[in-house]
Amino acid sequence: SQSCPDGAKRRVCYYNDRLIAGVDYGEDHVMVPRRVDMAHALIRSYGLLGDMARLRTRPATDAEISRFHDGRYVGLLRNLTPEGFGAGGEVARRARGCNVGAVSTDGRSVDNPPVAGLWDYCQRYAGGSLAAARALASGEADVAVNWSGGMHHACRDRASGFCYVNDIVLAIDELLGHFRRVLYVDIDVHHGDGVETAFVESNRVMTVSFHQRTEGFFPERRGLLEHVGEGDGRHRAVNVPMKKGMDDDGYRRLFEPIMSKVMAVFQPEAIVMQCGGDSLSGDRLGHQNLSIDGHARCVGFMRSFNTPLLLLGGGGYTINHVAACWCYETAVAIGKEIDDNIPSHCYDDYYRSQGYKLRYPVDKSLKNDNTETYVTRTKCAVLRNLCELEA
Numbered sequence: 001s002q003s004c005p006d007g008a009k010r011r012v013c014y015y016n017d018r019l020i021a022g023v024d025y026g027e028d029h030v031m032v033p034r035r036v037d038m039a040h041a042l043i044r045s046y047g048l049l050g051d052m053a054r055l056r057t058r059p060a061t062d063a064e065i066s067r068f069h070d071g072r073y074v075g076l077l078r079n080l081t082p083e084g085f086g087a088g089g090e091v092a093r094r095a096r097g098c099n100v101g102a103v104s105t106d107g108r109s110v111d112n113p114p115v116a117g118l119w120d121y122c123q124r125y126a127g128g129s130l131a132a133a134r135a136l137a138s139g140e141a142d143v144a145v146n147w148s149g150g151m152h153h154a155c156r157d158r159a160s161g162f163c164y165v166n167d168i169v170l171a172i173d174e175l176l177g178h179f180r181r182v183l184y185v186d187i188d189v190h191h192g193d194g195v196e197t198a199f200v201e202s203n204r205v206m207t208v209s210f211h212q213r214t215e216g217f218f219p220e221r222r223g224l225l226e227h228v229g230e231g232d233g234r235h236r237a238v239n240v241p242m243k244k245g246m247d248d249d250g251y252r253r254l255f256e257p258i259m260s261k262v263m264a265v266f267q268p269e270a271i272v273m274q275c276g277g278d279s280l281s282g283d284r285l286g287h288q289n290l291s292i293d294g295h296a297r298c299v300g301f302m303r304s305f306n307t308p309l310l311l312l313g314g315g316g317y318t319i320n321h322v323a324a325c326w327c328y329e330t331a332v333a334i335g336k337e338i339d340d341n342i343p344s345h346c347y348d349d350y351y352r353s354q355g356y357k358l359r360y361p362v363d364k365s366l367k368n369d370n371t372e373t374y375v376t377r378t379k380c381a382v383l384r385n386l387c388e389l390e391a
C-alpha cells in the first residue's frame, strides 16, 4: 500500500452478507436494507467481483460490540423481538428508554423500530466493518468496502436515526490498535454525531462531517462550524454545514481544499469514509443536489492519498440512486472505468426511471441556497480552525 500512484489499481477487499438484504424496518419506513443487495447485484453484473478479494467473516460478537456499547443496551438489543415488544410491558418500556420503538404522535411511525432479527442484523453489519478494518490493519488490502455499514448516529447506550450499533466507532477502535491516527470523513447528508461524540476528546481521531444544516434537519443542534472538539480533541472535530441545493461545484470547492488541509495537518495513517448516498440529488430525505460523479469524486479524492481506506455506506433513501452510486464507487476504489449503461440483471426494473444509466441527471430546477459567498466563508472558517493544529 506504500507506493501505488493514483490511477493505479488498489488491492480491494469487499464484504457482502445476503442476510442483511432481508431486514425489514417496516413497509413504509424510508430505510430499505435491500438497497445494499441491489448495489451488490449491480457490482456483480459489471463484473467487479473478479477485481476484489471477498472478505470472509463472522458476525461481530457481543464482546466486540460491547467495546463501545453499554452492556445493558447490548443485552436489550440481543433479546428484543417484535413479539416480546408487542406484548408491551417491561421489554417495550426498556426499549423506549433506548430510543427503540419510540412512537411519535401519530402512534405508529418510528425511526428505530424493533425489527425482526435486529441483533443478527447489527452483528452482521458490524462484523463486516470490523473485518474490513482488520484487512487494512494486516496490510491485506489498500481499500476495504462494507456498504451495509456506516451507521453513524448510534450512541453508546441508545439507538438514533435508524442506527442501533455504531459499526464506525467499532472499526475506528480496531484501527487504533494498529495505526497512530485515524481520520473519519462523512459525506452523508446528515451530521455524523455518534462518531463525533465518541471521539470528541481524542487526539488520535479526527472526525470531519459535511452535512445539511437547515432548520429542523436531523440531528438538530449538531454539526455547527464552531463545534471543533474538546480537551485533547480540540480542533480535531471538523464540521462543514451546508444549505439546501448544494451542487457538485460548490461541494468540490469545500471538500478538496478542506480535506487537503486535514491530510496535511493531521497526517492520518488510516482513513474511514462514510459514503451515505442521501447527499445525492433526488434523495427522499436530503435536499442536496450532487451527481453520482460529484459524490464519487470525493471517494476518488480520498483514495488518491494512498492511505489505507475503509469505505462504508450509510444513508440513501432513493434506492436506485444509492445502488448506482455505491457500484460506481466500488469501481473507483478498484481503479476501473465502467460503462454508463446498466447491464441487464435481477434488479433492472428499478433503473427504468433513469433510462438504465448509472449516471442520472441532477435536479436542474432545485435552487442552490449555498451562494458563492457562503461557500467561500465556510471554507475559510474551517481552514482557519485547522491552522490551529499546525506546529
Ligand code: ZL4
Binding pocket: 028, 029, 030, 104, 109, 110, 111, 150, 151, 152, 153, 160, 161, 162, 163, 188, 190, 191, 217, 218, 276, 278, 285, 314, 315, 316
Ligand atoms: C419518514 O416511516 O427527524 C418518511 C421519514 C415517511 C412513512 C410514513 C410515516 C410518516 C422516518 C423519517 C411519518 C414519519 C415521521 N415514512 C418520523 C424527529 C423525528 C421523529 C420520527 O442517513 N419522525 C425525528 C432521522 C430523522 C427525525 C434521520 C438519518 C440516518 C442516516 C444514516 C436519520 N428523524 C421526525 C421524523 C416514514 C419515515 C420515517 C425520517 N426520520 C426523516 N428524517 C428522520 O444519517 C443511516
Ligand code: CA
Binding pocket: 186, 187, 188, 189, 190, 191, 192, 209, 210, 211
Ligand atoms: Ca455527514
Ligand code: ZN
Binding pocket: 188, 189, 190, 276, 278, 314, 315, 316
Ligand atoms: Zn443520512
